[in-house]
Amino acid sequence: MKNIQALHERFTQDPVSVRLGGIAANFSRIASFAFSPKNSRAVESMIEESKYFIEWTATETSPDVQAFLVELQVKLALLQLRWPEISKDISATKEIAQEADKWSNSLLRFSGILS
Secondary structure, three states: OOOHHHHHHHHOOOOHHHHHHHHHHHHHHHHHHOOOHHHHHHHHHHHHHHHHHHHHHHOOOOHHHHHHHHHHHHHHHHHHHHHHHHOOOHHHHHHHHHHHHHHHHHHHHHHOOOO
């Protein structure tokens, strides 16, 4: 993974709405990349990065968004642990892709970017 400190400094310069949009973009990429085994490492990296992004953003959001982000943190941690086996199962990757797409859409709504 990239230099975490540099990533933190760059990411937290943006307003919360933009950060939520960035996390949504990561989930959209996860949904897109999940189907190809050759993208497995990229998906793992995006999962890890998304966990950091959520950590650096959650405290600056409203309680309902915080609750959603905490739930996502738990799901990402479990996904990260199971990713090696999930990435080999087409039906499991399809399910993860659908979930990641839903998470992305929810984050975009929370961000206000779509308004």
